[in-house]
Amino acid sequence: MRISYREAMRQALHDALASDPRVFLMGEDVGRYGGTYAVSKGFYDEFGPERIRDTPLSELGFVGAGIGAALGGMRPIVEVMTVNFSLLALDQIVNSAALLRHMSGGQVSVPLVIRMATGAGRQLAAQHSHSLENWYAHIPGIRVLAPATIADARGMLAPALADPDPVVMFEHAQLYNMEGKLPDNWQCDIERAAIRRPGSQLSLITYGGSLPKALDAAAELARDGIDVEVVDLRVLRPLDTETIAESVSRTHRAVIVDEGWRSGSLAAEVMARIVENCFYDLDAPPVRVCSEEVPIPYAKHMEGAALPQPAKIVAAVREVLNV
Amino acid sequence: MNETGGKTKAGTGMPVQPGRPFAHRLLADMLRIRRMEEKCAELYGAQKIRGFLHLYIGEEACATGAMHALDADDNVVATYREHGHALLRGVPMDAIMAEMFGKAAGCSRGRGGSMHLFDAARRFYGGNAIVGGGLPLAVGLALADRMQGIRRVTACFFGEGAVAEGAFHEGMNLAALWRLPVLFLCENNLYAMGTALDRSESQTELCVKAASYKVPTLKVDGMDVLAVHEATRRAAQQVREEGGPFFVEFRTFRFRAHSMFDPELYRDKAEVEEWKKRGPIHSFSAQLKAAGELTEDGFLELDAEAEAEVAAAVAFAEAAPWEPVEDLLRDVTTPGATR
Known part of the structure; x- marks a missing residue:
């Protein structure tokens, strides 16, 4: 349904x-x-x-x-x-x-x-x-x-x-x-992050309103033969470090997408946990796509520019993968 | 003076002394608070008690008169100056003293300290150290009772400083709008830390503020334990019978500094001395003696009992073990729920 x-x-x-x-x-x-x-x-x-x-x-x-x-x-x-x-x-x-x-x-x-x-x-x-x-x-x-x-x-x-x-x-x-x-088995826990799209080359980690953007970016990248995994944090406290680390230690690369401002962001916390847990598994430094450090403007083009967008996510993934 | 309302004994949780006249029980309780806090100040000097310590000395008639007018099943929400309220709600002095020491045998397991005394079994929902923070909680407790069909009063103590907070106005409005059984008890000791009421409020008549929300009010001499008791009893009865809130202002005075860090530069010593003449213990015992209802020996007996209880509480707190540091992360969330 x-x-x-x-x-x-x-x-x-x-x-x-x-x-x-x-x-x-x-x-x-x-x-x-x-x-x-x-x-x-x-x-x-x-x-x-x-x-x-x-x-x-x-x-x-x-x-x-x-x-x-x-x-x-x-x-x-x-x-x-x-x-x-x-x-x-x-x-x-x-x-x-x-x-x-x-x-x-x-x-x-x-x-x-x-x-x-x-x-x-x-x-x-x-x-x-x-x-x-x-x-x-x-x-x-x-x-x-x-x-x-x-x-x-x-x-x-x-x-x-x-x-x-x-x-x-x-x-x-x-x-x-x-x-x-709505799947038949919609019942869920409030403990774990979820892998929304399995992939092998990079972990795209996000939550909330940025998830559809990350999935759009992953679909676009797939058309170019780039296989990205999308992780939905779901639970922002306590963070499910295990699922994050498992994914990144498999893909060896990470991009974190967060609509919050970069400084002191959840993305920063996720990145810190990746570094703490997967440092020797990483093939490239993790990268963040966050909101620009500006109050959100009214004008549509300026608002759009301030927020994470699929194009920015795609660019960040390409940067990390160097492709 | 020998009033023996059925509610008073059950309501306090203190050692039941059926043979003792009501007036003597009031006096005994004021002495218990006074002696306990004097000892706390001494122990603060000895560095046994640390952090903030807000003494209630001078204001004992408020908690004593009010607590004796509540039922045992009523909710109580208090402030960071709540040692006396906790004690008269029935929290054992041993557990209060152990809490001040930071021991696991304390009434909040040593995690709260002086400002956060709790006793869920006695429906004492704590010392709250955010001024005005307890008012919305009291509204919610009363809302829960109403929705569950429980006839209970939620007594919410706060100081006059809280009336400057939005929480006071929002809480007062919600309680009145939803006709909730909250008994707002304002202990007006005239100074919000160091700021006098008339230096912080354009309207210093607090009952006017409450009345603007259509909450019925009473203003009473907070140095007179019988007046406090009678006002609280009447207000609680109206809340119980009619369901809506009530606001009572106790005019009182704190004899000591705001906290142990306060050099008291903001008020004259003469003002303090003037209020001390009206000290609630001194004036009530004098009143009883003049009426032939108390002898000096009788007073000394009550005082000695209070001192003995304090000594036992200190010994208990001293002997109680420290919580092991390995337990540091407990009680952040409820066991069974992963975090």
């Missing part, structure tokens, strides 16, 4: 709400409006205003309330409209959700899922185009997910809700309209 990423996420949320009375969805315009990205359309009528809870524009307040509700025995799903606004809730996510278990000596857990859209590409300019997944992936105590496929959009929420600790889920805004076949 072909469905959209949005529909896959909607089905996952519906399952969660229908199967566990402790689950509720809370956030800005999740209810009457139907969700900013229309993911929760129809839920308000089906599950009611208590469980599809519209909030004021109080990111710090309602994320904190989600943490408190999780402490109190519920399984909240808090939707922060976008990662850009999550900065207003950063204190509660970092200082409460991530720390409460440790500060209490293991007495309490925070079984909370925080969903947010991320990324650029729609000419929304600098304040609505951030990719700050790495900020969250830096913090011990939270798990960070980046579903980039129809199956992961359908499958990641259930294990995220089953996790007794806070999970932050990034949904790249460019993916919602993506359509694809």
Whole structure:
């Protein structure tokens, strides 16, 4: 069956709400409006205003309330409209959700899922185009997910809700309209990276909204006889070092694609782990394709130039392979 | 003075002393906090306790009066000046002292310290060291209770400094908008660290702020333990019966510095001395003596009991073993979930 990423996420949320009375969805315009990205359309009528809870524009307040509700025995799903606004809730996510278990000596857990859209590409300019997944992936105590496929959009929420600790889920805004076949076995773990396209000459490692770009680049390279493996990180914390190292030690080369800015990026962390684990297997220095170090511009051609694109990925792969 | 509300005994978790008049129990609890913290200050000097240590000395009537007005099953969310709240919620003094020492026998396994005392079994959701950080958590705890059909009050303590934070306004609005059973208890000690209230707020009447969110309010003398108890009891009752939030302001004063690093350059010694005359232990025991309900021997007996409890707690903390460094990475995530 072909469905959209949005529909896959909607089905996952519906399952969660229908199967566990402790689950509720809370956030800005999740209810009457139907969700900013229309993911929760129809839920308000089906599950009611208590469980599809519209909030004021109080990111710090309602994320904190989600943490408190999780402490109190519920399984909240808090939707922060976008990662850009999550900065207003950063204190509660970092200082409460991530720390409460440790500060209490293991007495309490925070079984909370925080969903947010991320990324650029729609000419929304600098304040609505951030990719700050790495900020969250830096913090011990939270798990960070980046579903980039129809199956992961359908499958990641259930294990995220089953996790007794806070999970932050990034949904790249460019993916919602993506359509694809929902496989029968869409159930998945939230532990491991996945090889999306097997290949032999180079490991192209990426996540989230950059996955389709990496796959496009790999397809183009294949037409020229260049065989590239595409690795989808899926889980940004904890990183699945094993899958990354296994792939790179086989292909001996790596290019990392990350929509975050280069300095202090997740790509930098992946590269460090490759160097730590596969140094003697490498035939060339790893290379990164990241966003340029500029706030994301409004003008379409400038925005496009700031972000990783298939052409840049292809060029980087050719550089590493020297072909 | 011999009020014996059914809620008070069950609510505190302290050693049950059925024969002791209620007023004596209040006095005894204020003394327990005072003597414990005086010892903490001494142990800080001896470098047994490190980090930040925020003493509650002078403010004991607030936690004592308020805790005696809560039920044992109520949630409590507190601040980084929470030693007294934890103690009166029933966290054993041994476990509090061991936490201050950083020992694994501490109530947060030595991972939290003075600012992060926790006791999940007693629904004490911690010392929170981000000013205002507890308010949204309290809203969420109350929301969880409401959604699960549990009739329980969530008491949220914070200082007047927190009212400058967005978390105060967002939390107050959410609790009022959703009619959640949160009892907001503001301990107004007039100074946010070194900044006086009138130097940081255009509106210094805190009840006005809460009332602007349609939250009912009470303002009470936080140096008077009976007044605190009565106000909290009334407020908690209304929250329990009507479901919505309530805001109580306790006017109080901290006699010691903000923390052990504070040279107290921002306030006059005369102001401190003036407030000390109204010290909650001193004034309440004088009141009881004048009413013929307490003798000097009776006071000394309560004080000696508190001192003995402190001595035992210190001995416990001293003797408790250190957590092995091999355990460093535990309690970051929940066991069973890989990270």
